[in-house]
Amino acid sequence: MNGAPIRNIVIVGGGTAGWMAAAAISKIMGKMPGLSISLVESEAIGTVGVGEATIPQINQFNSLLGIDENEFVRETHATYKLGIEFVDWTHIGDRYVHPFGHYGIDMLGIEFHHFWLRGLELGDSHPLDDYSIGAMAGKAGKFFWPQPDQPNSPLARLGYAFQFDASRYARFLRTRAEMQGVTRIEGRITEVEQDGESGFVTGVKLESGELVTGELFIDCSGFRALLLGQTLGVEFRDWSKWLPCDRAVAMPCTHGGSREPLTRSTARAAGWQWRIPLQHRIGNGHVYSSAHMSEDEATQILIDNLDGEPFAAPNHLRFAAGHRAKGWDRNVVALGLAGGFLEPLESTAIHLVQSGIARLMALFPTTTFSAKEIERFNRETEQDYIDIRDFLVLHYKATTRDDSELWNYCRNLEPTDGLKEKLEMFRSSGRVIRDHNELFTETSWLSVMACQGITAGGYHPAADLMSDEELLHRLGHIRQVIATAVSQMPTQEDFLRSNGSAIDPALRVTS
Structure with a gap:
């Protein structure tokens, strides 16, 4: 073997990305002799937690972890998804799936x-x-x-x-990861320590003074990119030229209207609105370009187009479309928002975490951190972002709309x-x-x-x-x-009830 085995993995940040990484790595690598996996997160630092829609590859991830589908659906308050309905993208009044x-x-x-x-x-x-x-x-x-x-x-x-509650999914995976030996460490990181010669990250220091050391660090710290961006200085490649939307406002509402097993994307004057029906509520958000619309106007458009009553304050997000020039630098691998962001028009955020985990497992390093494996990881990761970017740009480019500057x-x-x-x-x-x-x-x-x-x-x-x-x-x-086949299929709600994956109706948000 070209180098000693990795013995200490530290995941920085929880949320969906962090706990997906913890659950998968502990499932695949957990029986390696002497391997320790720690996840550092702080309850005081919130997660984005609005990405609730997925694509079919999520089934492979859940299967890898040995997750029972009915339990997963019930615990995450999930609904099924057969595609994405696009409304008003070609011209106002048009719709397709x-x-x-x-x-x-x-x-x-x-x-x-x-x-x-x-x-x-x-x-x-x-x-x-x-x-x-x-x-x-x-x-x-x-x-x-x-x-x-x-x-x-x-x-x-x-x-x-x-379509599921991302926060519930993270908690669901945390339980599995901890049962598989992952240690969760509570605390806010105040300092990142590096080797003076190589620049490798050697540890993260917490407010309590505790130093968490490791050999392989996985950056799941969200938009901050604490390790890959702030510490190692890996540049961010901005794709705003092609994807100009740079803001979002998210707000859940009570159930109302239809409950089809579809995510809906409705084009608005300066962006688009998502609608994700879960079992207990509907997730909503308005992605928009700040160069073409104010925050107040975007928020009001979202509120005016909810199916039910909002029951949380608007959650405002700022972002830029693009990705880090390298997803893996030295002994740090970034997953999720720490590695890049592409608007959730085609529900790819969780898939990019999943594909990053799979790629890391295929190219899992030793303590020598071979340059060839790192180069391949970065090349394939960049191609993933490019392919998805091109598909998203198609949605904006293929339009006859001329009713707004955007x-x-x-x-x-x-x-x-x-x-x-x-x-x-x-x-x-x-x-x-x-x-x-x-x-x-x-x-x-x-x-x-x-x-x-x-x-x-x-x-x-x-x-x-x-x-x-x-x-x-x-x-x-x-x-x-x-x-004929569709006429013989049960409704989604009947299907959920018959399989024991429906939640208690009392858990639905009604006010």
């Missing part, structure tokens, strides 16, 4: 959407939503688990994630290189490309491009091998099969 899973079925060896594009030319104007069981079930308020053992059922291709700015944005290539390919031939197994699939890129008005310049020639009559018949049959 970016679903998890797939559209239709592939035929003749090519992707389904080429047949849908040909159907449009033949006069079949049914939207993409009609070919997605996730979109249709989501809008109908229905849910059922995927049925991979029934390949002829639309349920075989259903994907799902969760939308005029976004509509005229010069796209990033990666986004430009994808747009050119779709506009040229209707092809959707996906690079290096990036996070968002062809379904995702197709959903936003096609549903936000990017016109395909054609379709795969193989789609012409099917007669007009046969193609239209198959499209109609797919829609009917999906509609």
